[in-house]
Amino acid sequence: MITVKNNMFHLATANTSYIFYINESGIAEHLYYGKRLRNPEYDISALREKRLCPRVNETSLSPQDTTLQMTNLMSEFSTEDKGDYRTPSIAISYGKKKIRTLDLRFKSYSHFQGIERFSSPLVQAIGTDQNTCGIILEFVDAIACVKALFYYTLFDDSDVITRRVTIENIGSDPLILRSIYSLQLDLPEHDYDFITLNGAQLRERHPISRPLEQGIIINETRKGASSSESNPAVILKRHNSDECYMTNLIYSGSHREVAEVNQFGKTHILTGINDSTFEAELDPSTAFESPEALMLYSNMGLGDLADKMHHFVREHIQRGVWKNRLRPVSFNTWEALHFNFDEHGIITQIKAAAELGFELFVLDDGWFSVRNDGTTSLGDWTVNSLKIPSGISQISKECHRRGMLFGLWFEPEMVSPGTNLLKKHPDWLLGDPARKTHAVQRNQYFLDITREDCQDYLVTTIKQLIQNGSIDHIKWDMNRHLSDMYSVNPEIRSMGEYQHRYILALNRMQRAITSSFPNLSIENCASGGARFDLGMLSSGTSIWTSDSTDAVERLAIMKGTLMAYPLSVCGTCVSPSPNYATFRPVDLETRFDVALFGVLSYSLNLTKLSKAEKDAIKKQIEFYKQYRQLIQFGIFRCEEKDSITYFTASSPDRTTILVLYMQKLLKSNCEDDILRVPLADENYVYRVVRRDDSAPIWDIGKDVRDYKKEEEVYEVSGDTLKWAGIKLSTRYSGSGYNTGMRVMPDFSSRLYIIKKI
Ligand code: GLA
Numbered sequence: 001m002i003t004v005k006n007n008m009f010h011l012a013t014a015n016t017s018y019i020f021y022i023n024e025s026g027i028a029e030h031l032y033y034g035k036r037l038r039n040p041e042y043d044i045s046a047l048r049e050k051r052l053c054p055r056v057n058e059t060s061l062s063p064q065d066t067t068l069q070m071t072n073l074m075s076e077f078s079t080e081d082k083g084d085y086r087t088p089s090i091a092i093s094y095g096k097k098k099i100r101t102l103d104l105r106f107k108s109y110s111h112f113q114g115i116e117r118f119s120s121p122l123v124q125a126i127g128t129d130q131n132t133c134g135i136i137l138e139f140v141d142a143i144a145c146v147k148a149l150f151y152y153t154l155f156d157d158s159d160v161i162t163r164r165v166t167i168e169n170i171g172s173d174p175l176i177l178r179s180i181y182s183l184q185l186d187l188p189e190h191d192y193d194f195i196t197l198n199g200a201q202l203r204e205r206h207p208i209s210r211p212l213e214q215g216i217i218i219n220e221t222r223k224g225a226s227s228s229e230s231n232p233a234v235i236l237k238r239h240n241s242d243e244c245y246m247t248n249l250i251y252s253g254s255h256r257e258v259a260e261v262n263q264f265g266k267t268h269i270l271t272g273i274n275d276s277t278f279e280a281e282l283d284p285s286t287a288f289e290s291p292e293a294l295m296l297y298s299n300m301g302l303g304d305l306a307d308k309m310h311h312f313v314r315e316h317i318q319r320g321v322w323k324n325r326l327r328p329v330s331f332n333t334w335e336a337l338h339f340n341f342d343e344h345g346i347i348t349q350i351k352a353a354a355e356l357g358f359e360l361f362v363l364d365d366g367w368f369s370v371r372n373d374g375t376t377s378l379g380d381w382t383v384n385s386l387k388i389p390s391g392i393s394q395i396s397k398e399c400h401r402r403g404m405l406f407g408l409w410f411e412p413e414m415v416s417p418g419t420n421l422l423k424k425h426p427d428w429l430l431g432d433p434a435r436k437t438h439a440v441q442r443n444q445y446f447l448d449i450t451r452e453d454c455q456d457y458l459v460t461t462i463k464q465l466i467q468n469g470s471i472d473h474i475k476w477d478m479n480r481h482l483s484d485m486y487s488v489n490p491e492i493r494s495m496g497e498y499q500h501r502y503i504l505a506l507n508r509m510q511r512a513i514t515s516s517f518p519n520l521s522i523e524n525c526a527s528g529g530a531r532f533d534l535g536m537l538s539s540g541t542s543i544w545t546s547d548s549t550d551a552v553e554r555l556a557i558m559k560g561t562l563m564a565y566p567l568s569v570c571g572t573c574v575s576p577s578p579n580y581a582t583f584r585p586v587d588l589e590t591r592f593d594v595a596l597f598g599v600l601s602y603s604l605n606l607t608k609l610s611k612a613e614k615d616a617i618k619k620q621i622e623f624y625k626q627y628r629q630l631i632q633f634g635i636f637r638c639e640e641k642d643s644i645t646y647f648t649a650s651s652p653d654r655t656t657i658l659v660l661y662m663q664k665l666l667k668s669n670c671e672d673d674i675l676r677v678p679l680a681d682e683n684y685v686y687r688v689v690r691r692d693d694s695a696p697i698w699d700i701g702k703d704v705r706d707y708k709k710e711e712e713v714y715e716v717s718g719d720t721l722k723w724a725g726i727k728l729s730t731r732y733s734g735s736g737y738n739t740g741m742r743v744m745p746d747f748s749s750r751l752y753i754i755k756k757i
Pocket of ligand 1: 334364365409477479525526527528544547
């Protein structure tokens with residue numbers, strides 16, 4: 001609901017209020033963002049900053065506005081050269097002298113129902129005319145000839161508010177746009193921790209928390225993808241309080257989040273396109289649209305913040321038939337076979353996969369042209385007929401015949417040296433031909449997908465393969481980062497625009513494919529999770545969370561990822577042990593217990609498994625299917641205590657709850673464990689049992705005689721479970737053994753099933 005009264009704008013969601021007003025000088029002053037206020041209009045003077053006297057060493061907006069010192073004003077946007085010395089959310093230059101002064105004043109506003117669509121292929125949040133509404137505010141600087149439009153969108157079923165900005169050149173000369181952040185969130189205080197999701201390939205999105213102090217923290221990437229280093233989702237958590245905010249960007253390119261505390265203790269948050277890799281030249285009467293950003297507030301802690309964000313992603317970011325559909329359990333050939341397969345080998349795996357209960361078979365890298373290692377063939381998307389003489393359609397038929405869907409790997413944006421594609425279209429290679437070499441990564445280069453001819457070729461080729469091969473699912477990979485940006489595309493005036501144009505092209509390509517094949521699911525991937533963002537989730541069903549399939553490393557990756565993204569979009573994997581990346585040996589049941597929290601897949605050579613391993617996997621898949629609804633679409637929590645990580649997934653009605661107890665390292669002579677389940681409903685009575693797994697019986701020598709797996713079964717009320725917790729059976733830790741103790745070596749787990757009785 002949006003109320004406008006006496007120039008005060010109250011954007012109210014079910015539980016939050018976002019309030020600003022247009023002051024006497026036409027500046028949009030931000031007043032409040034937080035818990036829903038019933039009637040803030042009642043006395044606006046309570047919310048307004050008093051500013052009775054200008055501060056001596058600060059710059060005032062004009063002689064008429066001496067107390068308007070923009071650097072200390074909470075505002076809806078900040079510009080340059082009029083006394084606001086914080087990081088600007090909009091920066092331009094115009095005229096021969098490249099003047100940077102920008103002084104935007106309020107002109108008008110209008111309401112809208114539903115979604116105001118982008119005019120470009122940029123992806124955005126979705127909603128219907130019935131459940132979505134918004135407001136557009138227009139500000140103008142007649143000297144710089146700039147019009148700025150700010151779009152705020154609200155959703156009936158969510159506390160998320162989205163915002164985006166359009167900058168229009170209303171003059172008769174070109175205008176340079178140097179920065180355009182999608183969202184600015186100014187807060188009056190700074191007693192927050194700033195939580196970001198950082199890491200690297202194989203250890204993406206580990207949460208890092210830093211207290212805000214005067215100065216700037218920047219979370220960013222310049223790589224042209226949202227990156228494994230810095231995810232665009234960021235969180236502010238108030239000290240000693242459950243109040244928290246999250247912002248995120250619906251965009252897959254280089255982004256920057258700024259958390260700046262000024263000299264007067266106010267917080268200034270920006271999120272948007274990274275301006276260090278961006279510049280756009282706007283001709284007269286043309287406009288530039290920023291991507292859409294979103295913000296969310298909760299006064300019920302990080303768990304509630306995540307729940308609300310998960311709901312928003314599922315309802316307003318994801319679209320198409322897969323939006324709320326259960327994701328299949330898949331088998332992926334990559335860690336099982338790498339490049340070493342032929343048709344017979346694949347069909348053998350297909351047969352074994354079908355017998356074990358898999359629902360989707362994904363043929364990963366290595367099926368095309370002469371690709372037998374990572375040095376060749378990207379771009380030549382024709383089947384390798386030496387490996388697969390009967391063609392992709394035959395493989396797909398084998399899957400379908402056995403009741404499985406079929407998926408195929410692509411890396412459409414790339415090209416390898418020496419390919420037929422490059423011979424035919426040398427000018428499609430991204431890079432300045434005047435240079436002899438270009439930066440290289442994984443032996444591959446970018447195609448200039450901003451060129452329509454290149455884009456059309458890729459879309460047509462992929463569509464034909466999908467059509468002819470009856471493909472149900474594609475894994476869309478992207479394994480390097482942008483460099484050597486040079487394009488002959490006449491639409492691109494300045495290479496400062498290239499990265500953004502690249503994302504527009506990517507969005508357009510994925511949309512062209514999904515709109516032709518509405519039942520297709522896209523699993524996005526980028527060297528694991530280097531493009532894990534709301535942009536990719538707008539056209540894709542899920543994302544390959546990480547190339548780290550190590551059960552221990554995954555704990556931190558999932559903990560961070562699930563702070564901002566739901567389980568239904570996180571691809572997980574049971575792969576061989578010891579793990580290829582960490583050499584860590586982890587038993588099959590523990591690998592499963594951890595991979596269970598997400599969209600489950602396996603990547604193991606099925607012909608090399610023992611009967612016992614196959615039986616275990618069959619049972620695991622059955623178990624996953626039984627609880628899949630609550631795992632993929634339920635509520636998630638993560639807690640950590642010493643070396644133990646607890647993952648909890650609950651059905652929204654709290655009648656069924658799964659708890660992972662995962663021990664990293666066993667502590668000698670350790671303390672007793674208490675299993676507390678904060679998601680338990682206090683009014684229910686639950687039965688708690690351990691998943692019937694086939695975890696190995698450990699032979700620990702003379703200390704552990706007559707070892708039997710512990711059976712723990714409890715019937716407890718929800719309040720006991722939530723507050724007192726269950727004192728679990730003693731963990732063996734080197735100080736004596738008796739039957740019934742939990743014997744758990746390093747890297748081992750238990751999964752508890754908790755059901756209302
Ligand atoms: C990337 C992906 C992997 C796999 C390989 C294939 O590394 O993240 O999952 O698909 O490419 O080359």
